[in-house]
Amino acid sequence: AQSVTQLGSHVSVSEGALVLLRCNYSSSVPPYLFWYVQYPNQGLQLLLKYTTGATLVKGINGFEAEFKKSETSFHLTKPSAHMSDAAEYFCAVSASNNDMRFGAGTRLTVKP
């Protein structure tokens, strides 16, 4: 079965600084990888997804993630943090005929 591990339950950055949220996955078959964001009192919203093809995936709100098979990683980055990026971020993995598995989440705080 597949799984994901998100390193760091809390990440704090200054406004304008680089955002790096780490995600490592485990899957015995080629995975589909997703990043979701959850704002307070809301459901999850898809930021980006990797299926096949280009390993650098661009998403909404200036986020991107790179699929690195050799490192089994799918880290999420944004060059310059904005106050509105403060939220909880979830990495998820899906594989053929299996349910989607989510990481424990990383809460991002952006300091002014």
Next chain:
Amino acid sequence: KAGVTQTPRYLIKTRGQQVTLSCSPISGHRSVSWYQQTPGQGLQFLFEYFSETQRNKGNFPGRFSGRQFSNSRSEMNVSTLELGDSALYLCASSLGPQGANNEQFFGPGTRLTVL
């Protein structure tokens, strides 16, 4: 196009009671999945329904059950509520079943508090 809707948004119950939560997927979506979100356990998969059939089930006791109707709307039921069932219950819909690259669209959730 309307998003995923969940009713009610907030619910307070006492131990031993049962509860039914409802989810209306995006029009045309045939898969509905349910998740339980708690601070301690994170986001845990409950079950998925696709074309009125339970396709996958997570590791939850039999007190948790669900169903899907012909219009793809889904309900989940929790019987004999326990304090530990207090959580945010999220519903997600997608065009096709999980296990592919089908994007899941989440509703705002139902916040269940068990006293």
